[in-house]
Amino acid sequence: MTETEIPTTPVEKPRNPWLAMTLSLVAVGVGQVYNGQWRKGVGFFLAEIVLALFMILFWADFAAMLLCVSILFGYNLFAGGEAFASARKLTAYTLKPSNRWWIYLLCLAVSLGSGVVFERIIKGWFFMAYQVPSVSMLPTIRVGDHFMVEVLEPDDKLARGDIVIFSLPETDGRDFVKRVVGLPGETVEIRQRKVLVDGAPLEEPYAHHARAGFLPRRDTFGPIILGADEYFLMGDNREDSYDSRWLGPVKRKRITGRAGYIYFPGDLDAPDWADRLGTPLR
Numbered sequence: 052m053t054e055t056e057i058p059t060t061p062v063e064k065p066r067n068p069w070l071a072m073t074l075s076l077v078a079v080g081v082g083q084v085y086n087g088q089w090r091k092g093v094g095f096f097l098a099e100i101v102l103a104l105f106m107i108l109f110w111a112d113f114a115a116m117l118l119c120v121s122i123l124f125g126y127n128l129f130a131g132g133e134a135f136a137s138a139r140k141l142t143a144y145t146l147k148p149s150n151r152w153w154i155y156l157l158c159l160a161v162s163l164g165s166g167v168v169f170e171r172i173i174k175g176w177f178f179m180a181y182q183v184p185s186v187s188m189l190p191t192i193r194v195g196d197h198f199m200v201e202v203l204e205p206d207d208k209l210a211r212g213d214i215v216i217f218s219l220p221e222t223d224g225r226d227f228v229k230r231v232v233g234l235p236g237e238t239v240e241i242r243q244r245k246v247l248v249d250g251a252p253l254e255e256p257y258a259h260h261a262r263a264g265f266l267p268r269r270d271t272f273g274p275i276i277l278g279a280d281e282y283f284l285m286g287d288n289r290e291d292s293y294d295s296r297w298l299g300p301v302k303r304k305r306i307t308g309r310a311g312y313i314y315f316p317g318d319l320d321a322p323d324w325a326d327r328l329g330t331p332l333r
Contacts, residue, residue: 062146066138075134078162079127081155082134087147095130102126103169107177111201113312113329177202179308181228187286187293188228190259191332195317198332200308209282209306214332216308217284217301228310229294233283240273244289262290272296282306
């Protein structure tokens with residue numbers, strides 16, 4: 052050792068269990084990095100991503116979605132508890148190169164960034180969540196209802212009665228939620244509020260009429276022959292729905308999603324709120 056060399060003493064700083072747990076609850080794995088166990092932290096983080104991606108496949112069912120969310124929440128608690136237990140044992144902990152504030156911030160940024168990417172993957176390929184702002188689908192969907200929508204592939208088939216999401220260029224990309232009434236190639240007409248498909252009256256137990264009196268175009272329409280890729284869409288609340296009676300038939304490429312279930316009813320004060328939780332949209 053030369054005279055200019057100064058020996059350095061490793062800095063000891065016990066880990067704070069509560070801080071370790073909090074960090075891992077905020078972003079899985081960061082508490083482990085704080086404990087100097089960065090490999091374990093990365094493992095926890097990657098395992099959460101794989102688990103979340105796998106569980107997306109089961110979100111089409113409300114009960115399965117709740118189970119998946121519960122499992123992910125439990126996994127997060129487990130990661131936080133593991134970080135807490137490990138930190139309690141590190142009473143004579145020597146700081147490591149990974150124990151830098153900017154590394155913790157970097158881990159948090161990666162976690163938040165992966166969350167954004169995960170959300171975009173879900174919305175682009177699997178499911179989207181919507182909230183209804185209007186009365187056009189009463190009584191099936193009420194104002195304020197939050198419901199899950201399956202993202203459709205271009206070759207996915209639609210059936211009469213499906214509740215779908217679509218947008219049109221002339222409405223500035225605004226999303227609409229309506230029900231499939233007429234299918235490609237069919238002849239659709241409306242006579243005194245009654246929908247006829249190929250001349251036969253359509254059974255519509257979901258149709259709701261809230262106003263008296265008949266109006267041209269709204270209650271008497273067509274006939275119109277749908278093209279090979281066109282669908283006639285209507286709201287269940289027939290007197291308060293801006294649909295194919297005004298917008299015209301909707302091409303298949305404009306239909307982007309199919310409604311699945313209500314995951315959070317909007318009318319919190321309604322006596323049947325709990326009964327509507329998880330209701331399939333049919």
